[in-house]
Amino acid sequence: KQEVTQIPAALSVPEGENLVLNCSFTDSAIYNLQWFRQDPGKGLTSLLLIQSSQREQTSGRLNASLDKSSGRSTLYIAASQPGDSATYLCASHSGSARQLTFGSGTQLTVLP
């Protein structure tokens, strides 16, 4: 059974800093990995999807990488802004499962 872990649970950084959020998973036979953003009291906004055949995806200031052999994915945020403050969740499909298995998220606070 896939398990997804995100460390740290919370992170606080000053505005302008580059930062990396970590995601690890136990089953390397994943089909894809998806990163989401969740604002307080809101649903999930899809940020990036990395297919199993890909190593990374980029969107604006965001870059997500995938290393299946080590069971890790990272989300890199460049030049962080207070508006980036939210909880970031990673999730994967694996095995025969169609559903996503989520980590518990990293709560990011970017201080002005």
Added chain:
Amino acid sequence: GAGVSQTPSNKVTEKGKYVELRCDPISGHTALYWYRQSLGQGPEFLIYFQGTGAADDSGLPNDRFFAVRPEGSVSTLKIQRTERGDSAVYLCASSYYPTGYNEQFFGPGTRLTVL
């Protein structure tokens, strides 16, 4: 609509009552998922539909929970004899490709509070 919509946004009920939560997926999306999210946790899978049929209901916690998608579009999650432990945010997601492996798009959720 442009995205996944869910109604109601908030539902407060008393222990033992019956509730229905509705999800309208993105038009044309064949796959639909229900998840449940407790405070401080990531969403947990409940049930997955491919078209009208429930392809995987292994995440439903017990037989008080049931979901339908009669015409392959709108879905309703039904909870009988609600318990305080059912309080959570219920999220719906949809995706396009029949395999279900493609990108999932989530609705805003329904916050259920059982008193």
